[in-house]
Amino acid sequence: MLLSLMANTQHDTLSLLFAALADPTRRAVIDALLDGPKPVSALAAPHDMALPSFLKHVDRLEGAGVITTRKDGRVRLCQLHPEALGSAEQWLNRARDRWAGKLDRLAAHLDATAQETKQ
Amino acid sequence: MLLSLMANTQHDTLSLLFAALADPTRRAVIDALLDGPKPVSALAAPHDMALPSFLKHVDRLEGAGVITTRKDGRVRLCQLHPEALGSAEQWLNRARDRWAGKLDRLAAHLDATAQETKQ
DNA sequence: CAAAAACTTAGCCATATGGGTAACTAAATG
């Protein structure tokens, strides 16, 4: 362990996805793309920020698989891929289910205990 | 704009929440807490990592409102608050709904166009 | 073909993040 082979910065898909969502600018971009594909400049317009800075956000969204981009002449068109959000939803749903299950088991247990107490 | 008043590191709730979820260790902690409250050390055990490092993750989860902690003697008990995950779910659901709506409108449009073509 | 438009590349900067050690405090325990 003398050398840390640590190339560690959340490279798994879910982490990339949640990280992509953890920024208002990027969420706004996703929001904007829900209406359909748009060029980078159109997306950037509302975001008082230099283009290169904005581009990094686009790259992150692309890196997380949330969008793809293709070049059409000098314009780079961004297209949303909402399916990519699915793994985040799934993770949250599974958590919710497990929690509900826990509460159910708790209720069942309390029920059973109440029964025993009666007898 | 000479001075950047930029105290900017995603301080909004949603960003804090998504950021909290963007790390495997923290997601594992949430997972572990779905069974019920646990002390820090119990949570840390599976995570080959020094305690102080692990504590930072706990702090982040607490900062995002995902868990609360209380001290019981020398032990710090961590408790999950799954409701806190709701805003993330809501954001994703709203995105999904808007996307579905878009597809519906597209279908309607194609339908209408087909009708016109027939006449 | 000159100029504008739409990125791109390259580099800089401050702060945040994820990890670590060392040393300390406070509560249980033998």
Next chain:
DNA sequence: CATTTAGTTACCCATATGGCTAAGTTTTTG
């Protein structure tokens, strides 16, 4: 009461992140 146990505090370190400017490149356009 001496020792463990369970955190906690106070740093340090490398890399990532989010922003910037300056200087390209490649298409359009006038």
